[in-house]
Amino acid sequence: MTTRRWRRPTAFAWILTAFGVAAFCALGAWQIDRAAQKRQLFEAFADAANAPALDFAQARAAGADSQRYPHLRVSGHFVADRGYWLDEQFNGDRVGVHAIAVFAIDGQSEWLLVDRGWVAWSHAAGVAPAAPAPPAGEIVLTGLYAPFPGGGLRLGGNALPGQAAWPKLTLFLDARAMAADLGRAVQPRMLLLDPEPGNVFVRDWKPQVFPPERHIGYAVTWFGFAIVALIIFIVVHWVKVEK
DSSP, rough: OOEEEEEEHHHHHHHHHHHHHHHHHHHHHHHHHHHHHHHHHHHHHHTTTTOOOOOOHHHHHHTTTOOOEEEEEEEEEEEEEEEEEEEEEETTTEEEEEEEEEETTOSSSSSSEEEEEEEEEEOOOTTOOOOOOOOOOOOOEEEEEOOOOOOOOOOOOGGGGGGSSSSEEEOOOHHHHHHHHTTTTTSSSEEEOOOTTTHHHHHHHOOSSSSSHHHHHHHHHHHHHHHHHHHHHHHEEEEEEEE
């Protein structure tokens, strides 16, 4: 006849289990906190689009805080025959590009990269994205002064120097690479233009960070590991014995 009894754990087993559970719970709590921070960031991002537009000096000062996306108003002109297509960008299940223009701000030596929005593109040979050229002459732009997006495949290095025709195609946006390619320093952030009724560009801006839901998922995983560690501890020490 067999029964079960509790086998006294060693000190090492107690320490290892306690350390594992504590570590997993701490990581889960950290992810919960990150989710709360991201919610605040997404709310601030949404509110910024409706906030009064700041002039460039004010927006640049506010942009020193990485968690802020100032609503910017800037005057100047688009630099002719310069620009980029940010490739492999999705809008729902459709693939396309973001049209990145180059803007010279009045009174500033550094150029500003301007995301005019997303357009569909099938990548058919010899067919350019269906997007109008930026307007010529002096113009006032408004939009969100946002950090350069992260991510993007960088296999094969920087492809910009090997292209002669403008706009150039790229899989990532990098301030240093763009400055070297343009031969002119660029602003540390870029402008995400405000939506315009009837515009061909899709401008559905979101912060280029993990959404809160992703962090909640990570938290559930870490808390799950803590539960698994406790279950393993119990199973190992709740042993069968012969009577």
